[in-house]
Amino acid sequence: MAAGAALAAEQGARVLLFGPAAELGGMPPGVEVVDAPVSIAKTADPARAARTSHDASIVLAAKAVAAGRADALVCAGGTGAALAAGTFNIKRDRGIFRPALALPLPVPGSPVTLLDVGASSEARREHLVQFAFMGAALARIVLGVARPRVGLLSNGEEAGRGRPVVVEAGAELRERGAEAGRAFSFVGNVEGNDLVSGAADVIVTDGFTGNIALKVLEGTSQTLLGAIRDAAHSSARAKTGGLLLRPALGALREEIDPEGVGGAYLLGLRRLGVVPHGRFTRRGFAQAILRARLGAREDIVAQTHAALDSAGALRRPPASAADASLRR
Numbered sequence: 001m002a003a004g005a006a007l008a009a010e011q012g013a014r015v016l017l018f019g020p021a022a023e024l025g026g027m028p029p030g031v032e033v034v035d036a037p038v039s040i041a042k043t044a045d046p047a048r049a050a051r052t053s054h055d056a057s058i059v060l061a062a063k064a065v066a067a068g069r070a071d072a073l074v075c076a077g078g079t080g081a082a083l084a085a086g087t088f089n090i091k092r093d094r095g096i097f098r099p100a101l102a103l104p105l106p107v108p109g110s111p112v113t114l115l116d117v118g119a120s121s122e123a124r125r126e127h128l129v130q131f132a133f134m135g136a137a138l139a140r141i142v143l144g145v146a147r148p149r150v151g152l153l154s155n156g157e158e159a160g161r162g163r164p165v166v167v168e169a170g171a172e173l174r175e176r177g178a179e180a181g182r183a184f185s186f187v188g189n190v191e192g193n194d195l196v197s198g199a200a201d202v203i204v205t206d207g208f209t210g211n212i213a214l215k216v217l218e219g220t221s222q223t224l225l226g227a228i229r230d231a232a233h234s235s236a237r238a239k240t241g242g243l244l245l246r247p248a249l250g251a252l253r254e255e256i257d258p259e260g261v262g263g264a265y266l267l268g269l270r271r272l273g274v275v276p277h278g279r280f281t282r283r284g285f286a287q288a289i290l291r292a293r294l295g296a297r298e299d300i301v302a303q304t305h306a307a308l309d310s311a312g313a314l315r316r317p318p319a320s321a322a323d324a325s326l327r328r
Helices: 002-010 044-053 059-068 079-090 125-143 164-179 207-232 236-256 282-297 300-310 321-326
Strands: 017-018 029-035 073-074 100-105 112-115 151-154 185-190 201-203 264-267 272-275
Touching: 002 017, 002 029, 002 282, 017 059, 029 059, 044 079, 059 073, 059 079, 073 079, 073 282, 079 264, 079 272, 100 125, 100 207, 112 125, 125 151, 125 164, 125 201, 125 264, 125 282, 125 300, 151 164, 151 207, 164 185, 164 272, 264 300, 272 282
Parallel strands: 017 029, 073 272, 112 201, 151 185, 151 201
Antiparallel strands: 100 112, 100 264, 264 272
C-alpha cells in the first residue's frame, strides 16, 4: 500500500497514509504518514474489533475521513474491517438502508458494474432498488456511461422469474427507472452469462450471490489466461505463434486486469470508500487512490443521494412514535 501511495502521489494525489511509521520509512512529497501500528485486517470479528480497537489504522483512517481531514477512504486490509470501520465512523448516508460494495468488472469492450459483491449476504427489495441508483451513479462518474442500463441478476429474463425479493425489486425498478429520467434505464432481469455479454452497464444483486459470481469470474479469467500461456509454450511452433500474438494478448491482459479499476467501491456512506484487493501490486493500490480521488471530486455521494431523493427511494423516518413501533 505504501508503494501505491507513493505512485499515486507522483500522479498528483495527496495521501494520508495510516500505518506503522517505523516500517513505512520515508515517503515522497504528497504522502503524509500517520503512525498507526495496530491492524485489525485479519481479525475473526471485524465488527467487534472496529468498535473496540480505537487505535487501529483502519479506524483512525475512517475517523479522519469523517472529520474532513481526507475526502475518501481507501482500505488495503480486509473487506469486513473496511465495512465495519466505515459504517461505525463515517456512518451511513441519510436515507440509505445498507452500504454496498460495487465493482467495475474489467470485461473487454463493455465494462459492467456489479453490486453488491459482499457487503451484505442478504438484501430486501428496497436495498436492491437503492443499489441500482448507487451503481448507476458510479457508472456515470467513474466509467463515463451517460445513461447506464441497469439489470437485475436472476435465473431468467422473464419479469416473473427469480426469488420473491427479485420479482418485487424488478417491479419497483421498472417504475423507478421510468421516473429516474437520465439517472438510468432499467433493462429488466439479466442472467449470469450477461455479466460479460454487455447486456447491462450495472447489474444488481445481493452480496452473497454477487460475491460468488465475482469469484467465479475471477477464477475463470485466471485459469483461461494460464491455459493460453501454457499453450503458447507447449511446442516450438506454438512459441513462434505466441511471439506473433504477444502484442494482442498483452493488450487483452491489460484490458481485463482487475487492478485497472482500482478495486470495489464502498457506497452508501457519507463519504466514498474504495477497497482494493489484498493481492494488488503498487499499480492497483495507486489506481484505487486515484479512483477514490475522482469519485470524491465528482461528489458521487451527493449525486447518488440526489438521484435517490428525486425518485423517492430514500428511507423515510417514521411520521410518529406509533409508526416507529409498527416498523420494528
